[in-house]
Amino acid sequence: MIERRRIKANIGAGLFVLCAMAAVIGAAVVALLTTAVGAADDGSPLFTSYIWKVTRFTLLQAFLSTLLSVAFAIPLARALARRQAFIGRSWLIRLLAVPIGLPPIVAALGLIEIWGRQGIFNSVLLAAGLEQPVSIYGLTGILLAHVFFNLPLSARLLLAQLERVPPEQWRNAAQIGLDPWTVFRLIEWPFIRSHLAPVCGLVFMLCVTSFTLVLLLGGGPGATTIEVAIYQALRFDFDPQRAVILALLQLGLTSLLLILLTWLGGAPEEGATIGHRVRRHPGKSPAAVAADFGLIGIAALFLVSPLVSIAVAGLLADFGRLLGEPIVWRAVTTSLLIAVVAALLSVSMAMTLVRARHAALPLAPRHGWARGFRAAAAAASSLVLLVPPIVLGAGWFVLLRGHVDVFAIAPLIVVAVNALMALPFVIRVLEPAHTTHMARTARLTASLGISGLNRLVLVDWPGLRRAFLLATAFAMALSLGDLGAIALFGSQDVVTLPYLLLQRMGSYRTNDAAGLALLLGLVCLVLMVIADRGRVSSGAQL
Amino acid sequence: MIGKTVDLNAVTLSRDDFEFSFDTHVAAGTIAAVIGPSGAGKSTLLDLIAGFETPREGRLFIGETDVTNDDPSDRPVTMVFQENNLFSHLDVATNICLGIRPRITADPADRARVAEALERVGLAGFESRMPGSLSGGERQRVAIARALVRRRPVLLLDEPFAALGPRLRRDMLLLVRELQVETGMTVLIVTHQPDEAAAIADSIVFLDKGRIVATGPSEGFFRRGDIEGLADYLGQGEK
Known part of the structure; x- marks a missing residue:
């Protein structure tokens, strides 16, 4: 009977979490809808054209970003799959994972250092005789940043796919002497193709909901996405009506994309095959070698250069003064507190x-009902993706406005938004670990009658500790780097590191910004390294 | 410790659109070998007795007691699985102690019982070893040592030696036989080696397509011509 009581308690607790999530998300959506009803008749032509322009730009930049990212990712993944043994290959593959954990605001700063008006790229161009520096702000910058984030992501996913090709096929290809183009058509393309649609869908979704990069690198109304427009409407123009319309528009857009993504076969999974060594027999002609390594070299340079510039510029910052400022310490403490609480939640x-x-x-x-419950619990985690932090924040902003001081309860909202935001990723880490753990121990613990605290201490904690720490590190990194929720709710009283960084950038205190970026980047990187280590070794254990 | 009878009275169960129905009696203090083709329901039968599956209909008795709705740990049964019998992060002694009392803290008196059980299965002095450093056969011996300290009247073995070589497998079966004679417990063992099973078992339970086709003394069981599907299973179909 204990067994049956435990099952009931577990399901009850799950139901409670589902309801809490539905309440937090539902309240935001309802607030948006009810506010929008009152604003519906305010459809001036100017307003409509603005909304239309922003929507068009959102889709255009996402489309171009996806196209560029995936178009470059395919040859890069092919080159990496072909060249299995060169010094630094495993480091390069690890490097492909870095942008995922890097706070966008830090990356943006690094990109500006390289590609900006005073950046290395423009210095070279000017020295070569160009008259006007190329500006990074606007569509160019947004595309650049989105490619910086999504090219490595797509390359990793496609590489995992290529490593699933049975080794015999490579041997056959080498034996027959197929040229690279035929190899691509006959072997690589069929394996990539099945994953191309989900990868494109994922990148497109990420670019549509990208906030920080567009905020920092977009310029003026010509290069604004829906999310940035929501932020501007709430924080600068004090126009909640417009924010609500935009938020609903974004909600509709992400719903549509999510349906499309599910229809395309769900978010792509990265297999555990990364790093697995297959014997390949690539072309040895100087041209083939030069082409492959040229491509790999350029990609590495593109990815490493902003990181190096963050490190260099950060080290040049006046840390003595920066760390002497009470607000910096307050930001560090607030950020860590919010991250820890959000991650644990x-x-x-x-x-x-x-x-x-x-x-x-x-x-x-x-x-x-049990089938329905299992489906609902699984869907809940992806439904979170439907409501981007900015939309969720906007919903709560209009809901609370006029009732309480929205800036006073900022930490609460930010914690809730960050916790929800990390949920799909955390579940993706915990669920497989839990399934394996239960497969190993469930019958044994049941037959020995180990339950309650004994079970937690003796069996569950030792078995799940690694996955738990890994998920916590991941969630903390996500929360630490998030600018979405805090951008709406931040104030002089509640300052996180990314928010402080944004302020310093806004007031052109580039030196301070570089120092803070290095600090933030390092903390997130360390957390991601911990998370990655855990993932690899827990995979190897199975 | 003295063995108890195991009785399944018209027990039915459906899993993945497959119907199982079991009705059998295993005498107290005997070894019964459970044989049959893959998917015939051998593991399901043991899972039902151990309490990992609940019947849709019918009653299950161990001794005089109806245990149909009892939790696995409340039944007078120990089950040794094919693998994952030990917690890999706990040492051998702790793993065995959990059979005496499922608590974090062990009684000093338990130590002596653990040492005794380990000696009985031929692993004296293995207390502080970790499961990962043991061979497959040694891990199963530890699982049997734990079954000994649990002192439950019924021992269920679900192909516990399938992954071992012929010599080791024979040694382990002989160990089971010895321990059964010593303790008088009732043993049900699922196996894929009918001849080996016959060597140590008192009776054979033959399953096919989700039901028990025949139960009888192991002596001469495989030469019986009246059992449907048996010749096919043994590969003597076209004689």
């Missing part, structure tokens, strides 16, 4: 949902 929610899903598993074949 996210991991607890995820763990509750995962356990509830598992508890409902044996009931699923016989009870419809």
Whole structure:
């Protein structure tokens, strides 16, 4: 009977988390909808044309970003898959994972250092005789930044796909002497093609919901996306009506994309094959070697240069003075506090949902409600993707405005938004670990009658500790680097590191910004390295 | 410790659109070998007795007690699985102690019982070893040592030696036989080696397509011509 009580308790807890999530997201959406009803008749032509322009630009930049990222990712993935043994290959593949964990605001700063008006790229061009420096702000900058983030992501996903090709096919190809183009058509393309649509869908979704990069690198109304427009409407123009319309528009857009993404086959999974060595027999002609390594070299330079410039510029910053400022310490403390609380909240929610899903598993074949519950718990984590932080924040902003001081409860909102934002990723880490753990221990613990605290200390904590720490590190890194929620709710009283960084950039204190960026980047990188280590070694253990 | 009878009275269960129905009696203090083709329901039968599956209909008795709705840990049963019998992060002694009491803290008196059980299965002095450093056969011996300290009247073995070589497998079966004689417990063992099973078992339970086709003394069981599907299973179909 204990067993049955435990199942009921687990499912009950999962239900509670689901309801809490639905309440937080639902309240925001309802607030947006009810405010919008009052604003519906305010459809002046100027207003409509602005909305139309912003929407068009959002889609255009996402389309171009996806096209560029994936178009470059395919040859890069092919070159990396072809060249299995060169010094630094494993480092390069690890480097491809860095942008995922890098706070966008830090990356943007690094990109400006390289490609900006005073950057290295323009210095070279000017020395070569160009008269006017090329500006990074506007569509160019947005595309550059989106490619910086999504090219490595797509390359990693496609590389994983290429490494799934059975080794015999490579041997056959080498034996027959197929040229690279035929190899691409006959072997690589069929393997890539099945994943191309989901990868494109994912990148497109990420670019549509990208906020920080567009905020920093976009320029004026000509290069504004819906999310940035929401922020401007709320924080600068004090026009909640416009923000609401835009937020609903974004909600519709992400819903449509999410449906499309599901239809395309869901978000692509990265196999555990990365780093696995296959014997390839690539062309040895100087031209083939030069082409492959030329491409790999350029990609590495493109990815490394902003990182190096962040490090160099950051080290040149006056850390003595910076660390002497009380506001910096306040930002560090606030950021860490918010990150820790958000991460723990996210991991607890995820763990509750995962356990509830598992508890409902044996009931699923016989009870419809158990099947429904399992599906709802699985869908809830992806539904979070539907409501980007800015939209969720905007919803709560209009809901609370006029009732309480929205800036006073900022930490609460930011924690909630960050916890929800990290949830899909945290679940993706915890669920497989939990499934394996239960497969190994569930029957044994049940037959020995180990339960309650004994079970937690003896069995569950040792078995799940690694996945738990890994998920926490990941969620903390996401929260630390987030500028979305805090951009709406930040104030002089509540300052996080990214928010302070934004302020310093806004007031042209580039030196300070570089120092803070290095600090923030390092913390996130360390957390991501911890997370990556855990992922690799826990995979190897299985 | 004295063995108990195991009785399944018209027990039915459906899993993945497949119907199982079991009805059998295993005498107290005997070894029964459970054989049959893959997917016949051998593991399901043991899972039902151990409490990892709940019947849709029918009753399950161990001794005189109806255990149909009891939790696995409340049944007078120990089950040794094919793998994952040990917690890989806990040493051998702790793993065995959990059979005596499922708590974080162990009684000093338990130490002596652990040492005794380890000696009994031929692993004296293995207390502080970690499961990862043991061979497959040694890990299963530890699992059997834990079954010994649990002192439950019924021992279920679900192909526990399938991954071992012929010599080791024979040694382990002989160990099971010895321990059974010593303790008088009732043993059900699922196996894929009918001849080996016959060597140590008192009776054979033959399953096919989700039901128990025949139960009988192991002596001469495989020469019986009246059991449907048996010749096919043994590969003697076209004689």
